[in-house]
Amino acid sequence: MADYSSTRSDTVAQDETRSLIAASKVEGTSVYNRRAESLGSIYDVMIDKRSGKVAYAVMSFGGFLGMGERYHPLPWAVLDYDERQGGYVVDLDKQRLQNAPSYGVNETPDWSNRDYGRRIDEYYGVPRGGI
Amino acid sequence: MADYSSTRSDTVAQDETRSLIAASKVEGTSVYNRRAESLGSIYDVMIDKRSGKVAYAVMSFGGFLGMGERYHPLPWAVLDYDERQGGYVVDLDKQRLQNAPSYGVNETPDWSNRDYGRRIDEYYGVPRGGI
Numbered sequence: 001m002a003d004y005s006s007t008r009s010d011t012v013a014q015d016e017t018r019s020l021i022a023a024s025k026v027e028g029t030s031v032y033n034r035r036a037e038s039l040g041s042i043y044d045v046m047i048d049k050r051s052g053k054v055a056y057a058v059m060s061f062g063g064f065l066g067m068g069e070r071y072h073p074l075p076w077a078v079l080d081y082d083e084r085q086g087g088y089v090v091d092l093d094k095q096r097l098q099n100a101p102s103y104g105v106n107e108t109p110d111w112s113n114r115d116y117g118r119r120i121d122e123y124y125g126v127p128r129g130g131i
Numbered sequence: 132m133a134d135y136s137s138t139r140s141d142t143v144a145q146d147e148t149r150s151l152i153a154a155s156k157v158e159g160t161s162v163y164n165r166r167a168e169s170l171g172s173i174y175d176v177m178i179d180k181r182s183g184k185v186a187y188a189v190m191s192f193g194g195f196l197g198m199g200e201r202y203h204p205l206p207w208a209v210l211d212y213d214e215r216q217g218g219y220v221v222d223l224d225k226q227r228l229q230n231a232p233s234y235g236v237n238e239t240p241d242w243s244n245r246d247y248g249r250r251i252d253e254y255y256g257v258p259r260g261g262i
Contacts, residue, residue: 020180049151054183077183081180
């Protein structure tokens with residue numbers, strides 16, 4: 001059985017490091033704003049089946065022991081990973097987050113409705129599709 | 132607090148349905164070959180941080196109660212979702228899968244090495260990057 005898990009490149013000069021991250025690692029990662037305030041953590045990742053692109057990261061926010069918790073879909077494009085903080089940084093103050101599109105833990109948004117994604121994209125000022 | 136979770140479009144004619152799927156839903160989904168033989172199930176999804184594209188789905192395969200289990204990264208592009216079977220279909224016979232790049236449960240492939248991904252892409256005959 002072929003096993004390439006420990007294979008190293010023979011060429012020293014790599015054009016660039018390909019940066020891959022497991023979805024399971026993204027999930028649970030903290031999200032901060034630019035003031036280093038904690039906003040929540042990534043709960044799930046929404047993949048566009050056709051393009052294979054991650055369109056939204058769903059952030060869980062607020063609540064205590066699951067009560068009052070809400071999910072905020074954030075366009076993937078607005079998330080910057082910050083090595084120092086060990087989490088994603090979004091340019092978003094708490095007030096703006098509270099008014100952002102969100103849904104409760106017992107709700108399921110209609111992701112098949114393009115208008116739903118469009119509202120998220122518009123709120124965060126990213127191009128349509130968020131991708 | 133804004134809530135768009137139950138918003139429906141006013142326009143009846145949608146150009147196309149945007150098809151989004153949660154990574155948490157992809158995980159655990161069965162994978163079959165074209166003979167409807169079960170090959171395994173999706174264990175994780177590898178995201179290219181720069182492009183935001185899903186590059187690989189990692190399929191767990193074989194083993195019993197975790198023993199002898201191996202992970203096979205499959206380029207996202209080779210996976211077709213089949214509604215009828217309720218799983219992904221890959222054009223891959225079992226023999227070819229056994230010789231495919233894989234790693235053990237206690238191994239971690241060097242995803243930062245572009246050659247690792249390149250070997251996977253070459254094995255499955257997809258363009259470099261798999262995306």
